[in-house]
Amino acid sequence: MAASFFSVIVNGQIESAYFPSYDNLYCKFSFVQGPDWVVVSGLEEGITQMALASSPSAFSTSSYSTGMLAQPCVWNFPIDIAFKSTNAFGWPQMILSVYGMDGLGRDVVRGYGSIRLPRTPGMHTLYVPMFVPLASTPFNGFLSWITGRLPEFLDSRFVSRNEGREVTRVRSQGTVKVQINMGTKDMERFGYVANRPVKSV
Amino acid sequence: MAELHIIGSLVGASNFPRPELCCKWRVIAGDGWKILEGATEGLTQVDVPEDDRFTVWSHPIDIHYATKSVTGWPKLQVQVFRRDSFGRNELYGYGFVHIPTTPGEHALDIVTWRPVTSFWDEVWSYFLNSSPALKNPDMVHTPSDRFRLTTCSMGKVHVEVGIILRNFEGYGVAM
Numbered sequence: 001m002a003a004s005f006f007s008v009i010v011n012g013q014i015e016s017a018y019f020p021s022y023d024n025l026y027c028k029f030s031f032v033q034g035p036d037w038v039v040v041s042g043l044e045e046g047i048t049q050m051a052l053a054s055s056p057s058a059f060s061t062s063s064y065s066t067g068m069l070a071q072p073c074v075w076n077f078p079i080d081i082a083f084k085s086t087n088a089f090g091w092p093q094m095i096l097s098v099y100g101m102d103g104l105g106r107d108v109v110r111g112y113g114s115i116r117l118p119r120t121p122g123m124h125t126l127y128v129p130m131f132v133p134l135a136s137t138p139f140n141g142f143l144s145w146i147t148g149r150l151p152e153f154l155d156s157r158f159v160s161r162n163e164g165r166e167v168t169r170v171r172s173q174g175t176v177k178v179q180i181n182m183g184t185k186d187m188e189r190f191g192y193v194a195n196r197p198v199k200s201v
Numbered sequence: 202m203a204e205l206h207i208i209g210s211l212v213g214a215s216n217f218p219r220p221e222l223c224c225k226w227r228v229i230a231g232d233g234w235k236i237l238e239g240a241t242e243g244l245t246q247v248d249v250p251e252d253d254r255f256t257v258w259s260h261p262i263d264i265h266y267a268t269k270s271v272t273g274w275p276k277l278q279v280q281v282f283r284r285d286s287f288g289r290n291e292l293y294g295y296g297f298v299h300i301p302t303t304p305g306e307h308a309l310d311i312v313t314w315r316p317v318t319s320f321w322d323e324v325w326s327y328f329l330n331s332s333p334a335l336k337n338p339d340m341v342h343t344p345s346d347r348f349r350l351t352t353c354s355m356g357k358v359h360v361e362v363g364i365i366l367r368n369f370e371g372y373g374v375a376m
Contacts, residue, residue: 020251020252021251034263087265088206088208088265088365088367089206089208089237089238089239089263089265090238090263091206091208091263091363093261113259114210114259114261115210115259116208116209116210116261116361116363118306118363119208119305119306119363119364119365120305120306120363128259129212129213129255129257129259131246131248131257131259134249159259160261161261162240162243162260162261162262163240163243165243165244165245165246165260166223166243166244166245166246168246168247169246169247169248169249169284170246170247170248170249170257171248171249171250171251172213172248172249172250172251172252172255172256172257173250173251173252174251190367191367191368191371192365192366192367193304193365193366193367193369193370193376194304194305194363194364194365194366195304195305196303196304196305
């Protein structure tokens with residue numbers, strides 16, 4: 001019996017972030033998904049508390065490692081969301097933007113990042129590399145240095161797209177650690193095989 | 202028709218001589234393959250990383266193919282460029298990898314190379330920040346005409362990709 005849709009259940013947390021040169025950070029997150037996807041329950045976007053890094057603890061990252069024992073900002077922010085869809089195209093992406101305070105107490109962006117939710121059920125630890133846009137011209141760079149207003153993306157969902165990325169220059173800094181438990185329902189009844197090994201029917 | 206989803210991202214690059222890199226990517230498939238949705242080529246951002254060891258692109262890939270044939274399985278071809286402070290692009294490497302046939306998640310490393318010519322051309326390119334490029338980049342993923350080429354090895358491009366197959370089993374195809 002073929003199913004008419006399949007569901008994806010996402011539980012997890014935005015655990016912490018490690019930015020070598022910044023502290024006192026908070027994080028906005030949102031999900032971006034394709035046109036065939038519907039959110040059935042849970043919050044599609046949210047904002048964490050402001051966190052101060054104090055005690056050193058392990059923040060081991062993958063290949064782009066930046067120090068094993070660091071002082072991460074801990075958010076421990078819960079994520080519970082469920083989707084349903086009829087098409088794997090447009091598999092949800094999580095968009096993160098991290099903000100901090102500058103010396104005058106203004107909110108300044110410290111990093112944008114995007115990560116595709118895992119395609120396989122199970123528990124996943126994801127490290128999201130973060131980056132900020134650089135000023136497009138040296139004059140704009142000087143201007144932003146003088147005024148203290150750093151360049152930002154107009155729409156943070158820009159980082160989840162393919163189009164228009166070639167015109168941006170960015171500086172990568174910092175990493176956010178996300179723990180995700182994925183569950184899928186009716187993927188196989190829908191005809192999809194997304195997991196090794198292939199089950200013989 | 203059987204369907205294939207390629208969902209993942211171009212994570213970044215490492216081990217190149219300089220880290221200010223961007224990447225031009227393209228997915229190439231055989232004649233029996235039809236693109237239903239998604240972009241099969243693109244250009245990433247230029248990253249000037251804080252940590253010189255790793256360039257971040259974090260560039261999404263989401264492609265939906267339908268196919269009548271398992272030959273001509275898609276390949277991902279990359280061209281890495283270095284953007285210098287004057288905005289000029291210098292070729293830093295070519296590479297390709299086959300999209301895995303096994304469903305599930307895969308972390309792939311694409312090894313890259315660039316063509317080298319004579320000694321004086323190398324001197325020229327050292328001072329002008331321009332390196333020789335291939336006239337026909339299709340050579341990167343086709344097996345013909347490689348023996349005339351001299352190349353030098355460059356860094357690695359990191360790709361993270363999830364493969365979802367649909368209805369392959371109905372045709373008796375095991376992946």
